[in-house]
Amino acid sequence: MTTRAASHWIQRRSLLLAGASLCLSGNAHAEGLPIVVVVALSSPTSDLALSTLQRIFGGDQVSDRDGHHVIPFNHPVQTAERVTFDRIVMGLSPDDVARYWINRRIRGQSGPPRTVPSAALMRRVVAQLKGAIGYLATDQLDGSVRSITIDGKRHTEPGYPLILR
């Protein structure tokens, strides 16, 4: 890459990042909004430890109190909800998440949770599929699903860990 091309590339990248920042600042899901973990209204689960959530969304087989396998569903990777969720629950950046799942598959372990492309579909899947668990920004919550506490904390309480960033 020549000096001129490199300079052009850096300028272009700066402009793109600036554009992306503007897009993000216009997002309806404001920074600081809690992400709530949701289950079906009939689910026996009312609270999960953050470490259990990490196991569920990290590929481990986990059952609820009724013995049903918990089936996690993710948001698409580009969404703020997904990035925040992966960073807080899995402790991984988007790049590291991709590597995590690639490495698991090569080891012969199970693959990543399925994704649903919208909050509306997330609500429908969680509400209707036995054992399903997902997450939503609080402004996407409605009466079809039930939010649960994380480490005993409701999303309205101080110290709730899942805050949109």
Next chain:
Amino acid sequence: MSQRYFLACCFVAFAFSRTATGWAQEGVAIEAPPDTGPPTADAANSPPVSPTPDPSQLVVSEQKSPATAPAPVPAAAPLTEEELQSLAGEELPTSLTADAPNLQLYGYADFTYTALLISQHNRWAQIYHPYPSFAVGNLNLYLSSDLGPSWRALSEVRFTYLPHGTERLTDGVTTKVDARALDYAEFQRPVEVGGVIIERAWLEYTVNDYLTIRGGQWLTPYGIWNVDHGSPTLIGTHRPFTVGEALFPERQTGLELYGAYSLKATKLGYHLTLSNGRGPVDSYHDFDRNKAVGGRLFLETRAIPGTLTLGTSFYKGLYTDRAQLNAVDSSSGVAVLSITRPITSQYHELSLAGDAKWEWQRLQLQSELIMNEAAYDVREQRPSLVGPYLTADYRRWGVYGLIGYQLPWLPVMPYVIVEYYNFSNRPEVPPAYGSYFGLNIRPIPRVTLKAQYTYGAFGGLGSLGFGRDPISFLELQAAWSF
């Protein structure tokens, strides 16, 4: 020598140019983010934050924005079109609720340049291929299927050029296996025929969180890098020598039970195995009635800074090889076929191992200590350069330690591995000390570029003087998953 420098420079230049390209592609993706699904109000409100390739975003990304979409990973998990349509109705699609088998194909491959960095007079130049070479080492294909609730199957096969070109020593003369065949579809022109190695093929049933039953051929669950054997996941260009020496059987055929119990940030897990054990054709024949047993206990915790995994493993089995002697006895006036299978080699094996791995932020430390001892009941006669000899009992062991640090400003991990292995079952090779220095570069999650320098020295001469000279070589490798 200039050729080596040229290749090394090309490799490093390629690695960094790919990194830069990856960044540039990120920028493009931010400018024109891939559409991630049907145009729903919620989706429209979800902004693009990261264009990072994600295994669970394949179908949608590919359909909508092929120019900027992340490359596909076989672990595709988005809902299918049928499911999305079905979700619009009252009922959930059967693929989410019923026993709907699905087949996923994925795999990995690697391409390596290897050059010995020793003089022609070095003894090791006579043992290893002395000329710098390119090679595709692994081309492994996975076939994974969720057969239904709690049932899962996985097969992994490796395509290889072997046995063509393999060298065999007979009566002091080394000859190459010639696996060429005349291709009837191409005017009888010769083609080199390779082979397929079944790495694993198993079916498993998950009873509950604490018990999964697996049957078939599986990689022996010990240590870190026997199961984690794919070149894209290895930090170095290959596994440490001790792991590659199969002090535990690399894979076994039989039953495996495994499970784990989790308490907050700590997980305690186990594996128990029952198999044919090690043998000349242990994939499908056991030559004795003694089944091998093994197991592994591990503890993984995040209760301390980072993630710490500690494990211990064992294997106990009986190796048996038999000849088959066929004779016709007609002394009674009636010809009777008599087949006997005398034991030609038999030994009891015990293998023990311990492993530790600590990942904290960008730092990774890991180590494995592995021991294998063999006590013969029937000693085999082994041919060697100095004549046949009886194999003695032995206890071989090795240990390695790795330290790697992921740089904060580039996807590059410099690493160092040090190793000791005692070669006690091979009197011609003295105990060896190895050092590996390398760079592991991941320009994108699915591609790993590695450069590694290896130096080995020996603590003695050995029966044939191989310990007189040290060995060193350079490897440049590109490994990718698909």
